[in-house]
Amino acid sequence: MTDKELANLIYPNITKTPEDYEKIYPKRDLKEGAVVTRFAPSPTGFVHMGSLLTTLIARKIPDETNGVFILRIEDTDQKRSVENGITGIVDDLNNFDIKIDEGALSETEEIGKYGPYIQSNRKEIYECYAKSLIERGLAYPCFCSAEEIEETRKIQELNKERIGYYGSFAKCRDLSNEERAERIKRGDPYIIRLKSPGVYEKKVVFNDLVRGKIVFPENDLDVVLIKSDGLPIYHFAHVVDDHLMRTTHVLRGEEWLSSVPIHLQLFDILGFELPKFAHLGLVMKIDEETGQKRKLSKRKDKEAAVSYYHEQGIPVEAVKLYLMTIGNSNFEEWLNQNPGRDYNEFKFDFKKMSASGSLFDLEKLINISRNYISRLTAQEVYDNALKYTEEFDKEFYDLLIKYKDYSINMFNIERNQKKPRKDYAKYSDIRPYTWYMFDELFDKEKGEYDWQEIKDIEEIKKILKLYLEKYYNEEDDEQTWFERLKDLSEELGYAREVKDYKENPDKYKGHVGDISMVLRVAMSTKSQTPNLYQIMKLFGKKRIRERLKKIK
RNA sequence: GGCCAGUUGGUGAAGUGGCUUAACACACCGCCCUUUCACGGCGGCAUUCAUGGAUUCGAAUUCCAUACUGGUCACCA
Numbered sequence: 322m323t324d325k326e327l328a329n330l331i332y333p334n335i336t337k338t339p340e341d342y343e344k345i346y347p348k349r350d351l352k353e354g355a356v357v358t359r360f361a362p363s364p365t366g367f368v369h370m371g372s373l374l375t376t377l378i379a380r381k382i383p384d385e386t387n388g389v390f391i392l393r394i395e396d397t398d399q400k401r402s403v404e405n406g407i408t409g410i411v412d413d414l415n416n417f418d419i420k421i422d423e424g425a426l427s428e429t430e431e432i433g434k435y436g437p438y439i440q441s442n443r444k445e446i447y448e449c450y451a452k453s454l455i456e457r458g459l460a461y462p463c464f465c466s467a468e469e470i471e472e473t474r475k476i477q478e479l480n481k482e483r484i485g486y487y488g489s490f491a492k493c494r495d496l497s498n499e500e501r502a503e504r505i506k507r508g509d510p511y512i513i514r515l516k517s518p519g520v521y522e523k524k525v526v527f528n529d530l531v532r533g534k535i536v537f538p539e540n541d542l543d544v545v546l547i548k549s550d551g552l553p554i555y556h557f558a559h560v561v562d563d564h565l566m567r568t569t570h571v572l573r574g575e576e577w578l579s580s581v582p583i584h585l586q587l588f589d590i591l592g593f594e595l596p597k598f599a600h601l602g603l604v605m606k607i608d609e610e611t612g613q614k615r616k617l618s619k620r621k622d623k624e625a626a627v628s629y630y631h632e633q634g635i636p637v638e639a640v641k642l643y644l645m646t647i648g649n650s651n652f653e654e655w656l657n658q659n660p661g662r663d664y665n666e667f668k669f670d671f672k673k674m675s676a677s678g679s680l681f682d683l684e685k686l687i688n689i690s691r692n693y694i695s696r697l698t699a700q701e702v703y704d705n706a707l708k709y710t711e712e713f714d715k716e717f718y719d720l721l722i723k724y725k726d727y728s729i730n731m732f733n734i735e736r737n738q739k740k741p742r743k744d745y746a747k748y749s750d751i752r753p754y755t756w757y758m759f760d761e762l763f764d765k766e767k768g769e770y771d772w773q774e775i776k777d778i779e780e781i782k783k784i785l786k787l788y789l790e791k792y793y794n795e796e797d798d799e800q801t802w803f804e805r806l807k808d809l810s811e812e813l814g815y816a817r818e819v820k821d822y823k824e825n826p827d828k829y830k831g832h833v834g835d836i837s838m839v840l841r842v843a844m845s846t847k848s849q850t851p852n853l854y855q856i857m858k859l860f861g862k863k864r865i866r867e868r869l870k871k872i873k
Numbered sequence: 874g875g876c877c878a879g880u881u882g883g884u885g886a887a888g889u890g891g892c893u894u895a896a897c898a899c900a901c902c903g904c905c906c907u908u909u910c911a912c913g914g915c916g917g918c919a920u921u922c923a924u925g926g927a928u929u930c931g932a933a934u935u936c937c938a939u940a941c942u943g944g945u946c947a948c949c950a
Contacts, residue, residue, distance in 0.1 A: 395950060535878080545947080547948085549948055550948080576950090577950090680885075684884080684899060744911065838908070841909060847910090850909070851911075
């Protein structure tokens with residue numbers, strides 16, 4: 322029995338040939354230097370921080386080169402697939418404002434001419450290539466059970482031999498086609514394996530965009546191509562898809578590095594042009610229990626899910642900026658020199674990419690986020706706060722809506738200046754910083770008044786009373802306002818200037834700072850607030866009186 | 874265990890043979906500014922680049938060993 326007859330026995334319904342697919346998915350007509358990348362996640366629900374880094378770059382390079390960015394769904398493992406997993410991924414990408422040129426849009430829709438983009442819908446394509454490999458004697462059906470494989474592995478371990486299905490350990494490799502046909506007809510379960518032409522003692526060299534030249538032993542493993550459920554294994558799907566989708570650059574995590582020899586071999590025997598590869602360092606974190614560095618884990622680490630940042634109200638732009646600083650070591654410097662510029666204007670360079678996995682640093686992200694928010698206009702902060710609170714804090718959202726102009730003015734305090742305040746690192750910080758500005762929240766959420774130097778309530782009442790009667794004038798500019806506080810201080814026996822007090826502490830009861838602190842705490846209950854004058858300006862006469870009257 | 878990669882401070886890192894008595898940023902610590910806080914300013918924070926050896930007039934930078942860390946060795950991706 323010939324290989325061709327065997328192939329026909331296994332795949333009688335496959336009539337297309339690899340040549341047909343070459344015509345269906347022709348070479349892309351793109352400008353010189355245009356890069357085609359793809360993000361190829363499994364639909365397990367959400368996008369991981371590490372994948373987001375890869376995705377960001379995979380999106381950025383086509384942007385820089387007039388290329389194409391594809392979203393391909395790798396759902397060949399039905400056990401792992403999650404319901405609405407594709408939607409979850411698409412939502413995460415949308416949240417991060419990463420647009421796709423081609424690929425899946427939802428569980429059922431897609432865009433682009435190189436589809437289907439969901440692997441489970443590409444079954445017959447893989448079968449076609451599997452068939453052609455069988456015809457050429459480069460693949461064969463394997464009838465080994467999981468138990469048999471396990472047994473072989475144990476023997477190999479015992480004898481300290483290299484583990485795997487290869488050479489003489491590949492029991493089904495040298496079966497005759499007659500026997501193969503007989504067992505297939507008999508209904509024995511089987512899978513399709515590669516008949517690897519590799520020799521372990523030989524070396525393959527390949528050039529990784531991030532790591533440079535790497536030498537591996539050739540692959541001699543008869544890896545699985547098609548599983549018993551008829552779907553392909555990652556390696557096979559990757560090679561077929563990235564060829565047919567005309568991917569030029571394969572970006573993926575470092576965890577794939579060790580299977581590169583398999584991929585090189587597959588590209589080779591299939592006659593496919595080899596894309597460029599970039600294996601990115603993993604995003605790590607220190608395990609709290611063991612103290613060891615490890616890969617950021619979807620299951621263990623809440624901060625691994627990109628949705629976490631959405632829930633925290635950390636602007637997606639800040640997360641992207643942070644990831645870019647991890648991604649390209651010269652990005653941060655560039656950003657400092659070009660504050661406020663969009664990261665898309667930065668030119669990405671694989672050479673500036675670290676090969677070692679970096680620890681995920683939430684502090685740094687927070688800092689970047691703080692700086693990012695400080696550069697926004699009050700209107701932008703308002704709009705973003707609105708979006709955030711609408712989803713996560715309806716009560717505060719209603720207040721922001723009700724007091725729109727007031728809120729914008731509030732966000733504008735100490736914002737329109739060369740070095741703006743940096744109070745908020747995330748939108749969830751806004752409420753804890755500003756609740757006292759809203760009367761609806763003030764009575765409800767105020768705790769104890771945080772009096773500082775002047776604690777005596779009679780003295781406080783005296784100060785406030787005198788202030789309202791004699792020294793408060795709504796029309797005052799900031800300088801005059803403060804002058805009047807000094808006058809008040811003087812009248813009550815406090816120093817006009819802090820310096821004077823420090824030089825002669827015995828002469829005074831305190832100083833103007835203590836007086837203004839009384840006013841500050843009386844207004845807000847807090848001893849730490851933004852510029853008091855501006856807060857009072859915002860409140861207006863009536864609300865100031867009301868606030869001060871609450872001190873009893 | 875085999876194979877592969879990585880190893881510069883608490884963190885991200887610059888650095889590709891002399892310009893490095895190791896940049897920058899985050900964190901931390903001082904001081905200054907200041908009516909609070911924040912901002913800002915100034916200064917401190919690796920005599921040393923995992924360890925050992927070799928090459929060289931000279932090495933974080935080249936080479937070789939060793940150690941450690943990570944990844945991978947599935948009909949998972």
